[in-house]
Amino acid sequence: MKFTQRLSLRVRLTLIFLILASVTWLLSSFVAWKQTTDNVDELFDTQLMLFAKRLSTLDLNEINAADRMAQTPNRLKHGHVDDDALTFAIFTHDGRMVLNDGDNGEDIPYSYQREGFADGQLVGEDDPWRFVWMTSPDGKYRIVVGQEWEYREDMALAIVAGQLIPWLVALPIMLIIMMVLLGRELAPLNKLALALRMRDPDSEKPLNATGVPSEVRPLVESLNQLFARTHAMMVRERRFTSDAAHELRSPLTAL
Structure with a gap:
């Protein structure tokens, strides 16, 4: 396993x-x-x-x-x-x-x-x-x-043998065709993996789900929701940090 x-x-x-x-x-x-x-x-x-x-x-x-x-x-x-x-x-x-x-x-x-x-x-x-x-x-x-x-x-x-050997000979051809088709169908997943590797940590742009198999689409949508929440949280943290720095700077200026 x-x-x-x-x-x-x-x-x-x-x-x-x-x-x-x-x-x-x-x-x-x-x-x-x-x-x-x-x-x-x-x-x-x-x-x-x-x-x-x-x-x-x-x-x-x-x-x-x-x-x-x-x-x-x-x-x-x-x-x-x-x-x-x-x-x-x-x-x-x-x-x-x-x-x-x-x-x-x-x-x-x-x-x-x-x-x-x-x-x-x-x-x-x-x-x-x-x-x-x-x-x-x-x-x-x-x-x-x-x-x-x-x-x-x-x-x-x-x-x-006359009936089954042609089918056995065709099996390698079927395997090659299957591997080519699988590679073609899995190509959107490779593009998705590349997009994740090249993505900026603070980017809010959602992943492109075009061509992604329907079985994987819920995962892409969940990632986009996660990225949106993460970006919103980072914005709030930056705003909080900026506000806190401003509040601390005002008393110091008065002194």
């Missing part, structure tokens, strides 16, 4: 604004992160379900596992592709894999008890994944589509 009292009003107001802006930014970031992650999870869960339904429309009875998986490309030569964005596999009811995406789908562990959404891991990995399991319309195959949780978190973080 003592440290802040030694600071100027402009610095204190700037610090208060900075603290409030930072707290607001943190709270906004948390709320935005929560809402974005919920929306991203809902969006990608819908995507997983739609992709699983699309796979279920294939004629799975004609699938030749060896030929189909051999024809599935592992990488694309052009474009930006994230291997964790989406993966899939198709199993028979006895757990035999008949088709996958040629990448992470090969490591999806089979589960005959799951139906719908579930969390899990790939074989030999600890990273959490989001899976949706679906049985084909003929009941012969189990379809699973998965996505890594980290991919969703990175996507949500990118969205939140």
